[in-house]
Every structure is written in C-alpha cells, then in structure tokens.
Amino acid sequence: MIRALYTAASGMSAQQLNLDTIANNLANSSTVGFRQRSLQFQDMIYQNLITPGAAQSQQTVSAGLQIGLGTKSAATEIIMTQGDLNQTNNPLDLAIQGNGFFQVQRPDGTLAYTRAGNFFLNNQGTIVDAQGDELVPAITIPTTATAVTITQYGVVNATLPGQTNPSQLGQIQLATFTNQGGLESIGSNLFTATLSSGDAVLGNPGGTEGVGTLQQGYLENSNVDVVGAFVQMVLAQRAYESNSKVVTAADNMYSQVNNMIK
Numbered sequence: 001m002i003r004a005l006y007t008a009a010s011g012m013s014a015q016q017l018n019l020d021t022i023a024n025n026l027a028n029s030s031t032v033g034f035r036q037r038s039l040q041f042q043d044m045i046y047q048n049l050i051t052p053g054a055a056q057s058q059q060t061v062s063a064g065l066q067i068g069l070g071t072k073s074a075a076t077e078i079i080m081t082q083g084d085l086n087q088t089n090n091p092l093d094l095a096i097q098g099n100g101f102f103q104v105q106r107p108d109g110t111l112a113y114t115r116a117g118n119f120f121l122n123n124q125g126t127i128v129d130a131q132g133d134e135l136v137p138a139i140t141i142p143t144t145a146t147a148v149t150i151t152q153y154g155v156v157n158a159t160l161p162g163q164t165n166p167s168q169l170g171q172i173q174l175a176t177f178t179n180q181g182g183l184e185s186i187g188s189n190l191f192t193a194t195l196s197s198g199d200a201v202l203g204n205p206g207g208t209e210g211v212g213t214l215q216q217g218y219l220e221n222s223n224v225d226v227v228g229a230f231v232q233m234v235l236a237q238r239a240y241e242s243n244s245k246v247v248t249a250a251d252n253m254y255s256q257v258n259n260m261i262k
Helices: 002-027 226-261
Strands: 037-043 046-050 065-068 071-078 085-087 094-097 101-105 111-114 146-150 155-159 167-171 174-176 184-187 190-192 201-203 213-216 218-220
Touching (some): 002 226, 146 213
Antiparallel strands (some): 037 071, 101 111, 101 174, 155 167
C-alpha cells in the first residue's frame, strides 16, 4: 500500500509537468515561429520479487514477478512541423518554408537561432529582431532606400536615389542542424546550439537541400494545434484524477490495516 502511494504520486507529478507543457503551448499559440513541445514519459525502476528466468524448484521461471514503481518525465520533445504562413505585407517580415533558422547575434556576442521572421531596422539601419539582436550576416538598409525586396533566395535589394536598377545590399543565410530537437530554448523565440543539436550548418535559402526558401511579407504562425492541445489537456486531467484516486484508495486501505492492529 505504501508502494502504491508513491507510485500514484509519481504519476500525479508527471501529469502536472504534462499540464505545464500543454499550458505553455496554448499560451504561445499566437507567438510567431513558436514550436510546440510534447512531454515524454518513462517507467521507473522495477522491484523484482521473482526475477524472470530465475531457477525455482528445479524449474526456470518463465514470466517472473515484477512490481513497477511509477513513472517519470524523460524529455520535452520539440515538434518541428511547419506553421501556417500569415500574410502581413510588411517588407521586413520573412517566413521560412523549410527547416532553416535565422541567425542572430546576441548582446554578449553569442549566436542564437529563430524561426520568428518579424524583423525591424535599428537606428543605424541594420536589420534586427524584436529584441534588437542583429541578423547575421549583418545587412544595413540606407534610410533613403526605396522598394526594398527580399527574394526567396535571401537576396536583399533596394532602389537608391539616383539609381535606376536596384542595388544588392546583402545575402541572408539560414542555419540547419543535424538534430533540431537538441536545440535549447532560451526564450524570446530564440534557440541556442548544444552538443546534442550539433553545430549550425549555414547555407543560402534555396541553395542547400532542406534549408528552405524565404517568403517576403509573410510570418510563420505558431505550429500549436489548439484543438489537439485541449484534448491532451483533458487526458492529462483525467490521468491526474485517476492517480489521485489511487492515492485515496491506498490511504483508506492503510488506515483499515492500522485500525485492525489497534
């Protein structure tokens, strides 16, 4: 009975983390470029009352007798499916159709990666993200430039005063990773590379297989499936309630045993 209490408590704890994950997904259902997460579970250590295959009474036990001791949260998997594209007509809004990430430089000089393509110009005309982190490679657009266009291959063009033909101002590069699920989320729509993700592989949009192409005037919506998240929330709630009932039942049984002893 004591074992049942701790086993059910592990299930309640795991479902609480599951609900926390679902809540974060729903909270970011409107966040540009957000990637939803799914909590993965593992069963915990087993207590062997009779080990499978053990010799007993000159016979080999075929099945054994094992008691599970609950569950635990193993990992939060990042779901990297493509989000829907939303047309904004803003020339500095960019959406990636493919597996690539924009590369930005943080204030401490480190690099971070994002799917959020809502870019702006800082006071020097350099393209930055919502936090002011510069796009890498850096691209500066003169204040006098007109008709800024960004091709699907990442080429930034603009018409300058006194010129008839557009001038090329820079080339946007995208980063890909061997294991995208190994990226570390640091907030503000940013990821950083880890030993699990591997180093970033840079390439021009449309040039490297899998990197993808750019769509100017569009933003990628969050890939959260709101209806599916609500279903998962109900399932997590039911699982939590089931484990809490096991705790209540085990406590009642333990109380009855105590009363018998008295």
